[in-house]
Amino acid sequence: MAYRFSTNDQFNYEVLLALGSAWQRGADVGEVLTAASATADADAQTWCTTWSTLARAVRQQGERSLAGGRTISARDAFLRAATYFGTALVSVDACADPEELLRELFAETLDPPAERVTIPYEGASLPGYLLSPPGRSGQLPTVIANNGSDGPISAAWTLLGAPAVARGYRALLFDGPGQQSMLFDHKVPFRPDWERVITPVVDFLLARSDVDPARLVLAGISQAGYWVPRALAFEHRIAAGVADPGVVEVGESWWPRLGPDLRALWESGDRETFDHVVNGALGADPAAASVWRWRTKPYGVDSPYDVMVEIAKYDLMPVVHQITTPLLITDPDGEQFWPGASERLYEALPGPKELVRFTESEGAQLHCEPMGRAVFEQRVFDWLDTRLAP
Template sequence: MTFRFHQDEQFDYEIRVALGSAWQHGADVGEVLAVASAVGDGDGAAWFAAWTELAHRVRGRAEECAGRGRVVSARDAWLRAAGYFGTALAGVDACADPGARLAEAFTAHRECFDRFARAWEPAAERVEIPYEGMSMPGYLFAPPRGREPLPTLIVTNGSDGPVSSAWTLLGAPAVARGYRVLLFDGPGQQSMLFERGTTFRPDWEQVITPVVDYLTGRPDVDAGRLVLAGISQGGYWVPRALAFEHRIAAAVADPGVVDVAESWWPHLGPELRALWESGDRAAFDGVLGQALAADPALAATWRWRAKPYGIDSPYDLLTEVARYTVEPVAGRITTPLLITDPEGERFWPGAAQRLYDALPGPRELVRFTAAEGASLHCEPLGRAVFEQRVFDWLDGQVGG
């Protein structure tokens, strides 16, 4: 896809994600294109201002509709507003006083999603999943019919995606097919990071096992038909967890990821990588620090991507990211795993095939192409194609 909505690669992608979410009522195409036109060459601060302005406007409409008893109109507007606040966060680190702006926008995002979740039929249940002396917040959605034990999809988000995207990308199509769906924030993800100060960890089985423990204790969950699906960096979290947690009946990695660090190095170049590999921490931090100081846009992107790890030193950060690899444990994975391989994957090109080749158990590699409009990382504009292929496969695994 050669057409661009924004000169910045990340912002261009975020617009595509927003457009794709319209398939599940997460955005309005006209609203998204209006903002895209307004910020096509703007910086991160302009991005944040434009999307939060739209989000506040749509939130106001939701409140008006709710006040008049227009339940469906209010519900859909709450979801769109939540999505727009979430989209705004991609530019927050370019703003003056980014901490205050993030707290303001994120609080509004979650308030809107909470209202959407309560307006869902039946209303979603707010849950707290026990985790290492604290808890992980989540939402448990259900289809309209019945209270019997149902197959349940655990949605594992990526490195910085909002819960509203987790809903439109995986939650909504699963509920439409008769699954219960758990959306939750794990360590380093959104509310766990912004409100509880908990950062990423590489051993994601320590996150998924408490989730499975929680779900298998519920009478409305079919413990024999638990499904795990991961978005973006969730394509690492999922296979990592499957290597140790074997109560999952089937899983999806969108896309397949082997080494998380592979998404960092193309933007830094071979010389910086060689300097990092030399072990000279002071020199590496000095060179990269100068580059970030000279490029405010790059510095804002770096801060946003580094935030979930909670590490200030660039050298130490990349040393930590290098631990996020599934390669040493891939041979332990026996759960049936569907791996997506979209054409034009820019973060982890080639990783889906490598993950597929490393697995000893049942697996399937599903390609998505530009010719069918479903290319690029997480198939942002090919949602109907994605849902049909992925959920037909899942239904075949667990009898959904």
């Protein structure tokens, strides 16, 4: 079954993600389809304008509801607005006010409200939210929701946090290096050695009296399919992990789009010619240039050659033998960014592992199962509940 809402592959996928988030109240189907119709053949500017305009309108409705004491309506509106602002971020370089797209209001209107937290990190801090199930107290299992390369924190909520809290877990949402506020506000780029991020997160959680130290989960979406197992190779205080999907080498999602000739040129070490060819191609294709800027910004380097050098560092194979934490890996039909990587990671893991298929016949295909969220939650959290049973 093919879903097609835009001639632009990335835009089309973002529409699928937005529709899927409706399962956890992160979008309204009618709002998404209306915006998708207006952006079917859109350029970056039209995409950003359409989705950010929708987001502002929904946020304003939430503010009116909140002013009138209607907190449930406000909560739902703020969460939808966060989703739509995040969708607009795909074309961040075409947005007039990209900082506006980073504001999150939904967490404060949850019941109970999310607790803003500050996680000590290398002399500075990582911002986040800790969310708890209503009516539950004491030490609870906790899911660390590790976002991907470009999603807003509201996406970590709808994809991982909300289903965790609904099942009695606490959920920690945070921005790591290169993600959202850490990138745009603090100019901190990605890093391949993600254990340097997760170990401070674990230290922070274990210092709390309301977190069960024996039932910590590290779950990641999209590019966090690399970061989660990378962290687990070094951080062994986590009881179980989830990689959605499995990623062995982050660069495997880049080279098919660049082609074998450019790869050969890069491998030759001819930096000047590589940069000249790539920059020339981007100059002739504004749409491709917009995607390139968006994808490369979190790596913190400008030269195309140096970007690929940096991405080559994101390789699990040198440390995969150190992973002993039980790890669930999703394997959806039609995985478009890292095809085959989930199975490759599964085969390489030495410890307890499970490869969970998501198929087109059940509507749960494609990267991060955008239209199969109920199926995802059932399989993944049933597995976690079994693993973490007291």
